[in-house]
Amino acid sequence: MDKTEQYGLMCMKIHEKYLLLEKAEMLMLPSQSKEQGIEFVMSGLPVTKEQATKLVETVLRVNGL
DSSP states (O other): OOHHHHHHHHHHHHHHHHHHHHHHHHHHTTOSSHHHHHHHHHHHSSOOHHHHHHHHHHHHHHTTO
């Protein structure tokens, strides 16, 4: 695999993670607390509680909350 292919794969992975964070943010918008946001993310995405927690914490950190 040459550097161009590696770069393309890396960009795809970054884009997928961005989309996942964007979906998590949309799911947790109506939540009133971090715990409720985690529940909303778990119900809307096929993730474990640990993964949902990490997503919610990342979204909160990015938004300065």
